[in-house]
Amino acid sequence: MAVTSDPTTWPPPNYVNPHTRVPLILGVNDTTTTLMVIFIASRLYGRSILKNGLGTDDYIMAIAAVVALSMGIQCAITTRYGNGHHLYDVKPEWVIPYGQLTLAVNSMFPTAVSLTKISLCLTYLRLFPSQTNRWFCYAVITYLTLWCIAITLTNVLQCIPVASYYDPSITHKRCINWKASLVSTAALNSTSDLVVYLWPALYVWNIQLPWRQRVGLIFVFCAGVVVCAAGLLRLYWCTLYFKAWDIFWVSSVIWTLNSVEVNVGIICGCLSGIRPLLAHFFPRFFSTTNSNHTGASSARNPHSQSFPFQSLSGGARSGPRRLSSEEDLETRNYAWASTGKPKDEVDLHNGEGIEVITAVDVESWSSKGGGRRNTDVSSEELIIGGGN
Known part of the structure; x- marks a missing residue:
């Protein structure tokens, strides 16, 4: 039953x-x-x-x-x-x-x-x-x-x-x-x-x-x-x-x-x-994208690496600005910060992303001083790293 x-x-x-x-x-x-x-x-x-x-x-x-x-x-x-x-x-x-x-x-x-x-x-x-x-x-x-x-x-x-x-x-x-x-x-x-x-x-x-x-x-x-x-x-x-x-x-x-x-x-x-x-x-396994793909070329030419700030939405008023390794990047981890009023430095374009239209400074948040110059930074690390 x-x-x-x-x-x-x-x-x-x-x-x-x-x-x-x-x-x-x-x-x-x-x-x-x-x-x-x-x-x-x-x-x-x-x-x-x-x-x-x-x-x-x-x-x-x-x-x-x-x-x-x-x-x-x-x-x-x-x-x-x-x-x-x-x-x-x-x-x-x-x-x-x-x-x-x-x-x-x-x-x-x-x-x-x-x-x-x-x-x-x-x-x-x-x-x-x-x-x-x-x-x-x-x-x-x-x-x-x-x-x-x-x-x-x-x-x-x-x-x-x-x-x-x-x-x-x-x-x-x-x-x-x-x-x-x-x-x-x-x-x-x-x-x-x-x-x-x-x-x-x-x-x-x-x-x-x-x-x-x-x-x-x-x-x-x-x-x-x-x-x-x-x-x-x-x-x-x-x-x-x-x-x-x-x-x-x-x-x-x-x-x-x-x-x-x-x-x-x-x-x-x-x-x-x-x-x-x-x-x-585990820096070897979780290093940033740029270091993985451009490490060899950077070793041959330490001044050849650059990082494009691409507009995340269309209709930019000016082309993307390229930040080269010569601009005093001294540590592995960075946080992007504007140097003046937010409206003067970053254009929040249509609520879809960030359109960089003027200069941006790079501030170190884990600098320990000394050591060789390292330009290991990428959009991926900025996002995954928690935005700090």
């Missing part, structure tokens, strides 16, 4: 060695949580050893990582209380602790994903100095802040009294429409995922680099497509959850997708910040 929602068709409960999805839950949750911790630690440590200083986006991403770590721990604990089990293999005494953990994680989820995307928007403000990008980032940060507050309160107070959410013995309660709340929350979150994680693609694609390097940069900034996919799959499984009777079994997939969306989102947010750390310890 097939197992259905009718309890008379259920097999005897198996509390010894039941068939579960626990290996899937723990495998994905533990792996992504561990990687997330490694990446956030690398980002913060890299900022420290390179003496760049921690920015607001770093602190916000660190808070998101702490929340995500707490969620990962609680997700692992839920497997002891029926998560990933068939309903007929769930002990009655597991229902309340499972419900409590579910309420806690659902209440923390909006904070984790919102802080991650707010941190990314702050990073975009530093990397892409166009008016359009500023409007976009400020609008998204405002939206995410309001969304986080609203959804957190909704999740915590979805039932009055709150304990009635996880305690089936409380019959006198008032609850919102759980299905409408969960599906709408997932839909709005997936929409913001698509907008935030894919926003840099246009800017990065317009950088004047060989196509292989351009694709590499797009991969760095748009690896968040994995997060978007996880969010959309989570939305789909939320609709299935409310149609299923074997809720502990079906919800295990939602728990797994939660781990992917939260942890991989933080990992993607850290990708642009760990390149300087890798270059510090």
